[in-house]
Amino acid sequence: MTPPASPSPSPCPQGGAVSGRGGDRALLAAARHSGARTAAVGVCSAAAAVAALAEPAVLGRALDLLLRRDPSGPSWTLWCAAVIAAEVLLDAVTARLTGQVGGRSTAWLRRKGLAALLRAAPHHAGRHSPGDLTARLTAHATEAGTGPAAAAAGLASLLPPLGGLVALFLIDTWTALAFLAGLPLLGWLLRSFARDSGASVNRYQEVQLAMAGRLVEALAGARTIAAAGTVDRERARILRGLPELGAQGRRMWRVYGGTSARTSALMPLLLYVVLGVGGTRLVAGALGVGELLAAVRYAGLAAGIGAVTGRVAAVVRARAAARRTAAVFGLAELRYGVRELPPRGPGRLELEGVRVVRDGRTVLDGIDLVVPGGATLAVVGRSGAGKSLLAAVAGRLTDPDSGRVLLDGVPLAELSATALRREVGHAFDRPALLGRSVADAIAFGADPQPAREEVRAAARAVGAEPFVLRLPLGYDTVLADAPLSGGELQRLGLARSFVRAGRLLVLDDATSSLDMLTAREVERALARCVPGGTRIVVAHRVSSAARADLVVWLEDGRVRATGSHAGLWHDPAYRAVFAAEVERGREEEPQTGPEPRPGSGPAVGAAAGPGTGDGGLS
Numbered sequence: 130m131t132p133p134a135s136p137s138p139s140p141c142p143q144g145g146a147v148s149g150r151g152g153d154r155a156l157l158a159a160a161r162h163s164g165a166r167t168a169a170v171g172v173c174s175a176a177a178a179v180a181a182l183a184e185p186a187v188l189g190r191a192l193d194l195l196l197r198r199d200p201s202g203p204s205w206t207l208w209c210a211a212v213i214a215a216e217v218l219l220d221a222v223t224a225r226l227t228g229q230v231g232g233r234s235t236a237w238l239r240r241k242g243l244a245a246l247l248r249a250a251p252h253h254a255g256r257h258s259p260g261d262l263t264a265r266l267t268a269h270a271t272e273a274g275t276g277p278a279a280a281a282a283g284l285a286s287l288l289p290p291l292g293g294l295v296a297l298f299l300i301d302t303w304t305a306l307a308f309l310a311g312l313p314l315l316g317w318l319l320r321s322f323a324r325d326s327g328a329s330v331n332r333y334q335e336v337q338l339a340m341a342g343r344l345v346e347a348l349a350g351a352r353t354i355a356a357a358g359t360v361d362r363e364r365a366r367i368l369r370g371l372p373e374l375g376a377q378g379r380r381m382w383r384v385y386g387g388t389s390a391r392t393s394a395l396m397p398l399l400l401y402v403v404l405g406v407g408g409t410r411l412v413a414g415a416l417g418v419g420e421l422l423a424a425v426r427y428a429g430l431a432a433g434i435g436a437v438t439g440r441v442a443a444v445v446r447a448r449a450a451a452r453r454t455a456a457v458f459g460l461a462e463l464r465y466g467v468r469e470l471p472p473r474g475p476g477r478l479e480l481e482g483v484r485v486v487r488d489g490r491t492v493l494d495g496i497d498l499v500v501p502g503g504a505t506l507a508v509v510g511r512s513g514a515g516k517s518l519l520a521a522v523a524g525r526l527t528d529p530d531s532g533r534v535l536l537d538g539v540p541l542a543e544l545s546a547t548a549l550r551r552e553v554g555h556a557f558d559r560p561a562l563l564g565r566s567v568a569d570a571i572a573f574g575a576d577p578q579p580a581r582e583e584v585r586a587a588a589r590a591v592g593a594e595p596f597v598l599r600l601p602l603g604y605d606t607v608l609a610d611a612p613l614s615g616g617e618l619q620r621l622g623l624a625r626s627f628v629r630a631g632r633l634l635v636l637d638d639a640t641s642s643l644d645m646l647t648a649r650e651v652e653r654a655l656a657r658c659v660p661g662g663t664r665i666v667v668a669h670r671v672s673s674a675a676r677a678d679l680v681v682w683l684e685d686g687r688v689r690a691t692g693s694h695a696g697l698w699h700d701p702a703y704r705a706v707f708a709a710e711v712e713r714g715r716e717e718e719p720q721t722g723p724e725p726r727p728g729s730g731p732a733v734g735a736a737a738g739p740g741t742g743d744g745g746l747s
Contacts, residue, residue: 151459152273152452158241159234159451160277166233167277170226174285177219181430182292184212189423196418227278235274242266242457249460250527252487260345262457264338269454276447283440293430297403300424301416307406308399308428330449333377336370338453343367403428463528466543470552474537475502476632476663478523482532485518485686492518493686496532500663500679502632507668507677507694509706514683516667517637523665524553524635536633551576552631556639559615560622567597567611568604571624579628587627591651593620616643623651635665640673652676671707682706 160167187209194202243266246254257265297305347354347363354363407424410416416424483496493515500506508516521527522534525541534541541549562570571584579587584604588594596617600606613621623639640648649672668674674694682690682703690697697703 151455152448152450155238155241155451155455155458156273156276156280156447159237159274160280162237163230163233163277166226166230167281170223170230170278171281171285173219173223173226174282175288177216177223178285178288178292180212180216180219181289182296182427184209184216185423185426185430186296187212188426189417189419189421191419192422193417193419223282227282230278230281231274233274234277235270238270238273238451238454239266242270242454245458245460245462248462250463251521252527253461257457258342258345259349260342261338263345264341265454265457269450272450273447273454275443276451279440279443279447283444286440289430291431293427296427297424297431300420300427301407301410303410304403304407304416304424304428307402308431310402329377329381330446333374333381334449334453336374336377340367340370340374400425400428463525464542465546465549466540467545468539468543469545469548470537470539470632474632477502477535477537478506478633478663478665479535479538480523480532481535483519483522483529483534484531485515485522485527486530487518491686493522493529496522496688498681498688498691500665502537502663504678505664505666505676507666507674507680508683509668509674509680509703510683510689511706515686516683519681519683520635520637520665520667524555524633525549526555547576550574553633553635554626554629554631556619556623556626556634556636558619558638558641560618560625560639562608562618562621564608566602566605566607567600567621570608570621571604571628573625575629583628584624587624588621590627591620591623592647593617593624616647619643620647620651630662633663633665637667638669639667641669645670645672648672674707 187205191202191205191209194205246262246266254262294305294308297308344367347367354360404425407416407421411418411421478498478500480496480498483493484491485493496519498506508519510516518527522529525534525544528542536544536552541553562573564570564573568581568584571587572579581604585594588597588604596613597604597606600611619639619641620643623636626634626636626639640651643651648670652673666673666677668677668680671694674680677694680692680694680697681688682697690700690703
C-alpha cells in the first residue's frame with residue numbers, strides 16, 4: 130500500500146528523532162540555497178493567482194458589454210483572452226521552477242547530510258544503520274526537497290480563495306454572506322486533515338524505515354542466510370511491519386480521500402447557494418448577468434480553499450521528511466586543530482588517563498600508556514576487552530571522553546586534519562576499497578599521490594601482487610570487475626596502509642583473514658618496508674604478540690598488565706587469551722623475543738614480568 134505521495138523514512142531507534150524546529154531550520158536553509166528560484170516560485174504563483182482573480186471580473190465585464198452591444202466589448206474580449214493566456218503561462222513557469230527548486234534543495238540536503246556523516250566520528254555515525262542512513266539521504270531528502278517550493282506556492286494558493294471572497298463582497302454583500310455560511314465547516318475539515326494526516330505520515334515513515342534497515346541487514350548477510358536455510362524466517366522478519374505499513378497507508382488514503390470527498394461535496398453546495406441567492410438578486414435587478422457570472426466564478430475560487438488541502442499535505446510530508454534528514458546534520462563532528470607535528474619526530478605515543486564511555490557503559494577506563502617511537506605495541510585481550518576501541522583512540526578515529534592522546538608531545542585533538550591523516554595510517558579487518566581501479570584503491574588517501582612503483586612495492590610486500598596480476602587488467606582492473614576473497618581484500622587494505630605509513634600505523638586485526646604463513650610474511654614486511662614508525666597491532670595470534678616490542682594486556686577495559694610477550698607468557702591467564710589457537714596447533718611454542726627489524730627502536734619492556742606495569746605503562 131502506498132500513500133498519496135512518495136513517503137519518507139523515519140528516524141531509527143539508535144539515532145532518535147530530531148525536533149520539528151531542526152527540520153524547519155533545514156527547510157529554511159534549503160530554501161535560502163535556492164533563494165532566487167524559491168522567490169520566483171512564490172512570485173509566479175502569486176501572479177497566476179492574480180490572473181485567476183482578474184479573469185472572472187474581465188469575463189463578466191466583457192459579457193455585459195457584448196450583451197449591450199457596446200463597441201468596447203470586443204476589446205474586453207481580447208483582454209479576457211490575454212488574462213487567460215497569462216494564467217496558463219505563469220502556471221507553466223511555476224511548474225518548471227518548482228522542479229528546479231526541488232532538485233536543488235534535494236541536492237543541498239544530501240550534500241549537507243553526507244558532509245555531516247563523513248565529518249562525524251565513526252561511532253556516532255554507527256548509531257544509524259546503513260539502511261537508515263540510505264533512506265535519510267535518498268527518500269527523506271527527496272521528499273524534504275519539495276518543501277521550499279510547496280511552501281512558497283502554498284502561500285500563493287491562499288490568494289484565489291481569499292481574493293474571491295473579497296470580490297464576492299464587492300459584487301454583492303448578500304451573495305457573499307450566503308457563501309460565508311459554509312466556511313466554518315470547510316475550515317474544520319482542513320484543520321482535522323492537517324492533524325490526522327501528520328500523525329499517519331509520521332508513523333508510516335517510521336515503519337517503512339524499520340523495514341528498510343532490516344532489508345539492508347539481510348542483503349549484507351545473504352550468504353549466511355542461504356547457508357543457514359533461514360530464507361523464509363528472514364523474509365518474515367523483514368516484512369513483519371507490512372501489516373502496519375498497509376494500515377497506515379490506508380489510513381492516509383482515508384484521511385486524504387475523506388477530506389477530499391467532503392470538501393468536494395461541500396463546494397458544489399456552496400456554489401448552488403451562491404447561484405440561488407445571486408439569481409434572486411438578478412431578478413430583483415440588483416445584479417447584471419455579467420456580475421452574476423463573476424460572482425459564481427469568484428465563489429468557485431473562494432470555495433477552492435479546499436484545494437489548499439493538497440498544498441498542506443505536501444508541506445506536512447516535507448516537514449516530516451526534513452526532521453529525519455536533519456537528524457544526520459546533528460551528528461557530533463570530529464573536530465581538528467591547526468597544529469603540526471615537530472619535524473622528524475620518532476613517533477612517541479602517549480595515552481594519559483584515557484576513559485571512553487559508550488551507551489552509558491565505561492569501555493576503556495584509566496588507560497595510561499607510553500609507546501616509545503619506533504616500537505611495535507601489541508594489544509591483546511579477550512573479545513570485548515576494548516582492543517579495537519583502544520586502537521581507534523590511538524589513531525584518533527574517535528576521541529576519549531576524558532584524558533588525552535599525544536603523538537610526539539602534541540595532543541592529537543590539536544593536530545590539523547592534514548597532519549593527522551598524513552602521519553597516522555590504519556588497516557582494518559574488513560577494509561573498504563575506494564577508488565576506480567585496484568591501483569587507485571591502494572593509493573587512496575595518500576598525499577602526495579604515490580608513484581606506480583610505490584603502489585606495486587606495497588602490494589608485493591603483503592603478497593598481493595600475484596593475484597593482482599592475474600586480474601584482467603592487473604593494477605588497472607576496475608574494482609567492480611575484480612572478485613576478491615576476504616584475505617585478498619585484507620592484503621590490499623594492508624598495502625594501502627603501507628603506502629600511507631607515517632609516524633604511527635594502526636593495524637586493527639588487519640591479518641585475521643590471512644593464513645598463518647601469509648600473516649607472518651606480512652609481519653616481516655611490516656618491519657622491513659615500514660621502518661622507523663610506531664605500530665599498534667590488535668593481536669589475536671601468538672606470533673603477532675611475540676614479534677612485538679611491547680604487549681599491553683586489556684581486561685574489561687583496563688590494563689591488566691604490560692611487558693614483553695615472553696614475560697607475560699608465564700601467566701596462565703595470559704596464555705588463556707590464546708588458548709583456542711594453541712589448542713588447534715597453529716602455534717606450538719611462543720617466541721622468546723621480538724624479531725629484530727630495520728629501523729626499529731629498542732625492545733621495550735623485554736625484561737618486565739606480567740603485571741609489573743613496567744616497559745611502557747606510565
